[in-house]
Amino acid sequence: MKFLCAGAELADACSRGFEIDGQKLFAVRRSGQVYVYINRCPHRGVGLEWTPDQFLDPSNSLIQCATHGALFLIEDGECVSGPCAGQSLTRVDCRENAQGIWISL
Structure with a gap:
């Protein structure tokens, strides 16, 4: 297991990007639960964020790709x-x- 961040560094209904051992990742906390994904859209293989640490749609209820709007x-x-x-x-x-x-990488 590799350390990602302190729990307090990821607020509820927020997202944050990371790079661990050259791998770009992002984490989202929703209703107290943490979810971590590789930062790569399955459509184009590009990073998802709009700006640093911004991976969610305006309602903070879905992850949104900045390139083509996939949810x-x-x-x-x-x-x-x-x-x-x-x-x-x-x-x-x-x-x-x-x-x-x-995380397990």
């Missing part, structure tokens, strides 16, 4: 709207404890 479910990364509908983001296993958020 992904936060809970499982499935594309529900856009050119890659039916495909999914690549999820990274994570867990959270008192020390922070940890």
